[in-house]
Amino acid sequence: MRRPGWLRRNALALVAVAVLLPATLAITMANQWSTYLTGSPSRPLDVADGATVEYGHSGWQVEKTDRVSGTSAAGQERDLPAGTDLVIVTVRVDPITFLEDGTAELCTARLEEDGGTGLPRSWGNAAGSPISLDGPGPELVSCSSEQRTPYTFDAEFVVPADAGDGATLSLGIAVPTEFPDYLRFTLD
Amino acid sequence: MTAPTSPWRHAANGVLLTAILAVAALVLHTTPSREVQQSAIVVPGVVGEPTSGRNIRATVHSVSVAESVTAGNGWAGSTPGVWVVVDLTVQALVVDEKTALGTAVLRVGDVSFRASIRPQNGTVAENRLATGVPLSGPLMFEVPTDIVARTAAKTATLEFATDSDPRVDSLLVVPVDLTALVVQPDLEVAFPEWGAR
Numbered sequence: 068m069r070r071p072g073w074l075r076r077n078a079l080a081l082v083a084v085a086v087l088l089p090a091t092l093a094i095t096m097a098n099q100w101s102t103y104l105t106g107s108p109s110r111p112l113d114v115a116d117g118a119t120v121e122y123g124h125s126g127w128q129v130e131k132t133d134r135v136s137g138t139s140a141a142g143q144e145r146d147l148p149a150g151t152d153l154v155i156v157t158v159r160v161d162p163i164t165f166l167e168d169g170t171a172e173l174c175t176a177r178l179e180e181d182g183g184t185g186l187p188r189s190w191g192n193a194a195g196s197p198i199s200l201d202g203p204g205p206e207l208v209s210c211s212s213e214q215r216t217p218y219t220f221d222a223e224f225v226v227p228a229d230a231g232d233g234a235t236l237s238l239g240i241a242v243p244t245e246f247p248d249y250l251r252f253t254l255d
Numbered sequence: 256m257t258a259p260t261s262p263w264r265h266a267a268n269g270v271l272l273t274a275i276l277a278v279a280a281l282v283l284h285t286t287p288s289r290e291v292q293q294s295a296i297v298v299p300g301v302v303g304e305p306t307s308g309r310n311i312r313a314t315v316h317s318v319s320v321a322e323s324v325t326a327g328n329g330w331a332g333s334t335p336g337v338w339v340v341v342d343l344t345v346q347a348l349v350v351d352e353k354t355a356l357g358t359a360v361l362r363v364g365d366v367s368f369r370a371s372i373r374p375q376n377g378t379v380a381e382n383r384l385a386t387g388v389p390l391s392g393p394l395m396f397e398v399p400t401d402i403v404a405r406t407a408a409k410t411a412t413l414e415f416a417t418d419s420d421p422r423v424d425s426l427l428v429v430p431v432d433l434t435a436l437v438v439q440p441d442l443e444v445a446f447p448e449w450g451a452r
Contacts, residue, residue: 137450148450151388177352186349188386196351197383197390198449227387 108241108249122250123242124172126161129252146201154224156238161217174210175241176222183234193223295426308425310349313415315429316342320403321439326377327446339396340442347384355383358416361396364407370394379447392447408433
């Protein structure tokens with residue numbers, strides 16, 4: 068009787084190598100990606116316009132959005148750089164529960180642009196921006212750990228005048244305890 | 256009892272083994288080193304034109320050489336050497352988070368000089384960047400007097416990146432001919448300014 072060929076005799080081992088090698092690589096890479104992604108706000112939870120949503124220890128709602136041109140009187144009063152606008156998003160926060168030390172949770176607000184012809188762009192809160200603004204700014208520019216009742220803050224963003232042209236602007240709200248989830252409010 | 260293996264089968268196995276070894280040697284000798292794998296992605300530019308990388312766009316408007324320089328914040332720099340002063344516009348392209356002009360280097364041959372931070376806020380060196388909002392201002396490189404006259408100064412380069420370690424990210428490289436520049440006794444430069452020029 069003719070002896071089976073080498074491939075047939077080692078078929079099981081070859082199949083095992085063909086399956087296990089890519090599986091090992093995939094699991095290793097997925098593990099590293101997972102560690103990276105869960106450490107930052109990387110998974111948006113889209114919120115309908117005007118809706119209130121519970122996230123972390125609070126309820127959240129975007130009340131209104133304003134845009135101030137750098138060439139307007141209000142823009143000049145804030146000393147906006149040439150060719151920029153100031154986007155102001157008023158966010159209502161309703162603290163529901165509190166942290167172990169009794170304080171309210173802090174948050175990070177970022178403005179995101181997506182869907183245009185270029186790459187997605189984002190901006191940090193003007194309060195932490197290297198561009199310093201003049202004039203009377205809002206009383207609260209981000210979440211407050213002191214507030215125990217519903218309140219609002221005005222997140223300000225200095226953006227180029229073309230931000231949002233043919234693209235969608237949205238506000239991202241993130242609290243560290245909920246990473247990688249973050250809220251994404253589409254702005255008018 | 257099994258049939259004896261034919262000599263052709265032995266020969267075929269030998270050829271296959273040799274081929275596998277040859278391919279392994281080829282892979283071994285052509286695999287880029289770790290240094291190459293992690294090297295910066297060079298984006299060549301020219302003076303006067305914007306050059307864009309992954310998250311940085313920069314324009315070198317002009318380059319000057321001076322014995323002393325006065326910054327827009329009033330800081331006056333004296334040096335036993337000379338100052339190479341660069342008028343630069345720079346911005347982040349996609350994200351401003353943890354983004355600064357971390358690399359601003361003048362390279363002459365195999366010698367490199369980081370932009371001075373002695374003028375503090377009178378320079379754009381190490382300044383944080385904003386997405387889509389240009390920042391214009393000077394960079395000052397303090398160099399020995401003989402550097403600008405070296406042969407290598409004809410092919411000097413300015414290098415810019417958003418991190419002090421530009422590996423695996425864009426590195427804008429703009430060539431400048433330092434030997435063609437006249438050394439000025441004194442130079443006054445403007446204070447860094449945000450916004451379109």
